[in-house]
Amino acid sequence: MKDIVIIGGGAGGLAAALEAFDPSLDIMLVEREKHLGGILNQCIHNGFGLHVFDEELTGPEYAERFIQAFHDKKIPCLMETTILEIRKENDVFLIEASNKQDGLFTIKSKSIVLSSGCYERTRGQIQLPGERPKGIMPAGSAQRYLNIEGYLVGKDVFVLGSGDIGLIMARRMKLEGANVLGVAEIMPYSNGLTRNIVQCLDDYDIPLYLSHTVTDIVGKDCLESITISEVDADFKPIKGSEKQFDVDTLLLSVGLIPDTMVLESMPIALHPKTKGPTVDQTYQTSVEGLFVCGNALHVHDLVDYVTDESKRAGQFAKLFVQKPFKKPPSPIAIEANQNIHYVMPSSINPSVDLDTIHCAYRVTTKAEVGEVTLAQGDHIIKTQKVRFMAPAEMEHLTFTLNDLINHKDPITLTMEVIK
Amino acid sequence: MYDFTIIGGGVIGTLIARELSRYEGKVLLVDKENDLGNHATLANSAIIHSGHDPKPGTLKAKLAVEGNALYDQLAKDLDIPLLRTGAYVVAHDDEEINVLNDLIDRAKANSVNDYALLDGDTARKADPNISKTIKKVLSLPSTKVTYPWEIALAAMENALANGAEYRLNYEVKAITQTATHFILENQNGEKLTTHAIINAAGTFADLVAKMVESNVEYTITPRRGEYFVLDKQVKGFIKHILYPVPSNKGKGVLLVPQVHGNILLGPTSNFQDARETVGNHASDLEQIREDANRLADGIPYDLIIRTFAGLRATSTHDDFYIQASKTVKNFYHVAGIDSPGLTAAPAIARYVIDHLLQPKHTLTKKTHFNPIRKKPSVFHTLDKQSQHDLMKQNPLYGHIVCKCERISEAEIIDHINRPCGSSTIKGVKKRARAGSGLCQGGYCESDVLRIISEVKKIDKTRIDYYALNTPILREETKVKK
Ligand SMILES: Cc1cc2nc3c(=O)[nH]c(=O)nc-3n(C[C@H](O)[C@H](O)[C@H](O)COP(=O)(O)OP(=O)(O)OC[C@H]3O[C@@H](n4cnc5c(N)ncnc54)[C@H](O)[C@@H]3O)c2cc1C
Ligand SMILES: Cc1cc2nc3c(=O)[nH]c(=O)nc-3n(C[C@H](O)[C@H](O)[C@H](O)COP(=O)(O)OP(=O)(O)OC[C@H]3O[C@@H](n4cnc5c(N)ncnc54)[C@H](O)[C@@H]3O)c2cc1C
Numbered sequence: 001m002k003d004i005v006i007i008g009g010g011a012g013g014l015a016a017a018l019e020a021f022d023p024s025l026d027i028m029l030v031e032r033e034k035h036l037g038g039i040l041n042q043c044i045h046n047g048f049g050l051h052v053f054d055e056e057l058t059g060p061e062y063a064e065r066f067i068q069a070f071h072d073k074k075i076p077c078l079m080e081t082t083i084l085e086i087r088k089e090n091d092v093f094l095i096e097a098s099n100k101q102d103g104l105f106t107i108k109s110k111s112i113v114l115s116s117g118c119y120e121r122t123r124g125q126i127q128l129p130g131e132r133p134k135g136i137m138p139a140g141s142a143q144r145y146l147n148i149e150g151y152l153v154g155k156d157v158f159v160l161g162s163g164d165i166g167l168i169m170a171r172r173m174k175l176e177g178a179n180v181l182g183v184a185e186i187m188p189y190s191n192g193l194t195r196n197i198v199q200c201l202d203d204y205d206i207p208l209y210l211s212h213t214v215t216d217i218v219g220k221d222c223l224e225s226i227t228i229s230e231v232d233a234d235f236k237p238i239k240g241s242e243k244q245f246d247v248d249t250l251l252l253s254v255g256l257i258p259d260t261m262v263l264e265s266m267p268i269a270l271h272p273k274t275k276g277p278t279v280d281q282t283y284q285t286s287v288e289g290l291f292v293c294g295n296a297l298h299v300h301d302l303v304d305y306v307t308d309e310s311k312r313a314g315q316f317a318k319l320f321v322q323k324p325f326k327k328p329p330s331p332i333a334i335e336a337n338q339n340i341h342y343v344m345p346s347s348i349n350p351s352v353d354l355d356t357i358h359c360a361y362r363v364t365t366k367a368e369v370g371e372v373t374l375a376q377g378d379h380i381i382k383t384q385k386v387r388f389m390a391p392a393e394m395e396h397l398t399f400t401l402n403d404l405i406n407h408k409d410p411i412t413l414t415m416e417v418i419k
Numbered sequence: 420m421y422d423f424t425i426i427g428g429g430v431i432g433t434l435i436a437r438e439l440s441r442y443e444g445k446v447l448l449v450d451k452e453n454d455l456g457n458h459a460t461l462a463n464s465a466i467i468h469s470g471h472d473p474k475p476g477t478l479k480a481k482l483a484v485e486g487n488a489l490y491d492q493l494a495k496d497l498d499i500p501l502l503r504t505g506a507y508v509v510a511h512d513d514e515e516i517n518v519l520n521d522l523i524d525r526a527k528a529n530s531v532n533d534y535a536l537l538d539g540d541t542a543r544k545a546d547p548n549i550s551k552t553i554k555k556v557l558s559l560p561s562t563k564v565t566y567p568w569e570i571a572l573a574a575m576e577n578a579l580a581n582g583a584e585y586r587l588n589y590e591v592k593a594i595t596q597t598a599t600h601f602i603l604e605n606q607n608g609e610k611l612t613t614h615a616i617i618n619a620a621g622t623f624a625d626l627v628a629k630m631v632e633s634n635v636e637y638t639i640t641p642r643r644g645e646y647f648v649l650d651k652q653v654k655g656f657i658k659h660i661l662y663p664v665p666s667n668k669g670k671g672v673l674l675v676p677q678v679h680g681n682i683l684l685g686p687t688s689n690f691q692d693a694r695e696t697v698g699n700h701a702s703d704l705e706q707i708r709e710d711a712n713r714l715a716d717g718i719p720y721d722l723i724i725r726t727f728a729g730l731r732a733t734s735t736h737d738d739f740y741i742q743a744s745k746t747v748k749n750f751y752h753v754a755g756i757d758s759p760g761l762t763a764a765p766a767i768a769r770y771v772i773d774h775l776l777q778p779k780h781t782l783t784k785k786t787h788f789n790p791i792r793k794k795p796s797v798f799h800t801l802d803k804q805s806q807h808d809l810m811k812q813n814p815l816y817g818h819i820v821c822k823c824e825r826i827s828e829a830e831i832i833d834h835i836n837r838p839c840g841s842s843t844i845k846g847v848k849k850r851a852r853a854g855s856g857l858c859q860g861g862y863c864e865s866d867v868l869r870i871i872s873e874v875k876k877i878d879k880t881r882i883d884y885y886a887l888n889t890p891i892l893r894e895e896t897k898v899k900k
Contacts, residue, residue: 032822080818082819082822084799084819084822084825098817098818098827099818100815100817100818101817102817103807103814103816103817104803104810104817119857119858119861119862120858120861122724122725122858122861123725124648124723124725124726124859125723125724127647127699127726128699128726129698129700129704130698130699131696131698132697132698132699132727134885134889137864137891138861141860141861141865145865145891145892146896149865149879149892150895150896151880151892151893151895151896152892152893152894152895153893176896215701216698217698218698220695220696220886221884221886221888221889222888222889259858261822264652
């Protein structure tokens with residue numbers, strides 16, 4: 001019986017494992033691929049590590065630092081092993097795994113840190129109209145083909161969605177000699193980091209069509225052309241605004257979704273906004289002993305934040321096996337109100353005291369300056385002015401249990417646009 | 420020289436090929452696509468209807484009822500899945516309840532005797548998410564669901580084992596009749612000779628017929644049906660197939676539980692001119708939601724993983740048109756096979772032999788016809804012992820390629836290599852289901868590509884998505900030109 005099994009060897013899993021490691025504990029990390037590092041391995045651009053290392057690293061460089069530390073500590077890991085399903089019976093987790101050596105087998109563990117990353121939203125999920133030829137793929141898949149395997153998927157490219165992967169791939173394909181005709185975004189603002197809009201589109205004269213979406217796709221076997229249209233305030237296409245582009249590739253960067261497939265048979269409620277599990281400040285889900293972090297919990301734009309969050313999840317998992325803490329009958333809820341899209345965690349377990357409670361949140365609207373207020377009823381716990389807030393950028397704040405007036409009333413987070 | 424050539428490798432053509440392979444003679448099936456089961460057979464509701472709905476006295480009524488019954492044996496012989504869901508036709512008000520009563524009369528006239536009229540609450544006990552506003556339902560327990568293109572693939576595989584042949588990427592462009600036989604010609608001018616032709620060309624059947632017959636008695640106008648697919652997490656949301664009461668537009672938008680746990684929402688019904696352009700339309704997709712909301716409450720639309728559309732081969736004949744040509748000897752029409760064509764397919768295949776071919780040709784039964792086809796192992800569904808045994812033979816059963824549907828590398832290799840296998844990305848998806856789940860191949864496509872390339876020993880840039888010359892990878896970047 002393991003004490004802690006960490007699922008996923010990306011930035012999240014590695015950070016969690018490093019923190020959870022203790023010579024007295026039996027821990028193990030399980031990774032599906034041949035290499036540790038997760039999605040970082042295909043992010044060969046730089047911009048990683050500004051917060052954690054105060055340096056600009058490429059994705060693989062950032063990963064390498066953690067992989068090195070992981071191997072230095074000789075933390076056991078099972079590579080090329082896929083976790084299929086997690087069940088819990090009599091307080092023990094039964095983890096169904098599969099690999100070439102042992103076929104299907106079961107790992108038993110007292111606790112789990114799930115850090116299985118996210119998957120890309122597909123064409124079907126956003127229900128694009130038109131024909132369904134080859135040539136339409138998630139931007140991350142194209143990135144993998146290009147950066148890991150060394151193949152270009154197309155020559156005349158359009159990108160739908162201004163998520164970061166789309167922006168990065170627009171530049172990347174251009175650098176490989178493809179003709180990148182534009183990026184369309186249905187929202188009136190971009191969903192990517194500002195620095196990516198500047199460095200990937202503006203610097204390469206790739207047009208960004210805000211409030212536009214794809215309204216037709218033509219091509220029986222291979223993609224031949226797409227049509228984009230401007231949309232009105234209700235996201236309905238405006239007649240007469242159509243523009244047609246002859247392309248062989250349409251890359252989709254229309255959102256990432258936490259990958260919690262292995263939890264399918266667990267009684268876990270998914271958060272309506274993040275589509276990942278709901279957790280308290282210890283990153284524990286509604287199932288005792290099951291912790292989730294990284295993109296499997298909610299999608300992060302910066303790996304540094306994944307690292308910070310996953311370190312904490314690893315520490316709590318270790319604490320859990322050393323001195324099990326119970327789930328309270330009624331945790332303190334944290335609610336996202338005015339202009340706040342969601343707050344992570346969504347509840348506080350008051351029986352686990354610690355110096356600082358970390359919250360990550362996203363806003364629903366842009367604000368040059370916004371006033372963010374954390375309150376419990378009329379009692380203001382904390383208020384702070386934040387500059388340049390946007391839905392695409394994750395924000396953080398901290399507080400302590402001592403800041404609360406009681407351990408029952410819900411805590412609310414709001415943002416007022418000042419400018 | 421072939422004795423029989425079947426044009427069209429959908430469920431109809433392949434099942435006819437299998438029936439014909441029971442008899443002596445050289446049988447060939449040709450299809451213009453790069454895979455079998457590609458058109459209507461790939462895009463339908465997958466329902467084996469009870470046969471309650473077609474107008475009594477029509478071939479549709481007769482063959483649907485017979486077909487439904489034949490599926491039990493067919494599923495055993497070909498090892499294809501059947502999900503016995505049963506169906507509810509739902510009524511919200513007195514007018515609709517009257518339609519249910521008319522349907523009962525039709526069912527009786529069609530010899531469908533297994534039905535019951537239930538009140539809404541009884542139905543909701545069995546299927547709690549059925550819309551609260553439903554007052555009565557007509558229950559049709561013999562209705563079931565299958566996996567349509569697997570039937571086509573399995574039927575052809577079995578026909579191959581019994582001596583039939585097939586050719587893909589053979590688009591019949593011209594047919595010439597001589598005194599003794601026909602000469603077929605394809606897009607590249609390649610010729611084939613055959614004594615008899617069976618035209619099972621779906622939405623193209625009238626055009627194929629016109630290649631030899633001057634006054635074809637029917638024309639086909641494709642009728643498009645669009646769908647949503649909900650992820651298999653939705654399994655159990657409804658247990659029965661839900662039909663609205665039929666209208667002049669057909670059976671309407673349905674909710675259909677699928678054999679792998681997904682639910683289909685659709686189809687719509689709109690005529691179009693194009694014979695194989697099957698795009699999705701925003702207006703159709705909107706209509707599906709509107710209509711589906713009358714069937715069930717709280718449909719989890721956020722679990723939509725895909726949209727698709729198919730074309731029904733609706734003809735001016737107002738029934739299946741299954742006849743020997745009146746003017747061209749040895750030319751047989753199996754045309755206008757729109758819904759319930761999938762249901763009727765095994766009965767159609769028999770009907771073609773018994774009523775069209777037997778009277779005109781001497782058909783001698785083979786002594787060694789083997790009706791059985793075994794499906795490839797689906798590793799994750801096996802018991803522990805069988806898994807253990809398979810793992811010993813081939814450790815690649817332990818390498819999960821498609822995480823969403825739990826498909827291993829060994830299974831994918833099997834689907835590439837077996838008779839009627841495929842070495843395209845979508846061909847593998849159709850057979851092994853790798854890429855059919857939540858991430859729609861985001862995780863596994865590159866791995867499937869690698870496996871095909873290794874098995875077939877061809878460069879990755881030459882592996883097609885589906886049709887010929889549709890490679891996913893345009894060019895290698897690291898090589899110096
Ligand atoms: C394209 C892209 C560009 C980005 N650009 C930047 C940037 O410029 N700067 C920046 O700071 N951040 C960037 N990010 C964000 C950041 O890099 C990621 O959010 C972070 O690396 C995610 O780490 P993770 O561990 O949560 O997930 P992942 O790295 O996805 O790791 C998950 C791991 O789990 C494994 N796994 C999944 N399921 C199973 C299973 N069932 N069994 C076994 N193993 C499993 C996977 O193989 C994978 O290795 C980018 C992200 C992406 C996708
Ligand atoms: C939206 C929709 C929903 C349906 N739902 C149901 C249902 O739930 N239950 C049911 O019983 N039935 C249903 N049907 C009907 C059923 O799907 C069809 O009747 C059945 O699949 C028809 O099979 P087929 O082999 O005749 O046609 P197809 O599968 O279309 O096959 C025809 C083949 O002919 C080939 N071909 C055409 N021209 C040429 C040429 N010149 N040379 C070579 N090859 C050629 C094509 O490539 C194609 O593969 C539905 C149909 C649709 C479209």
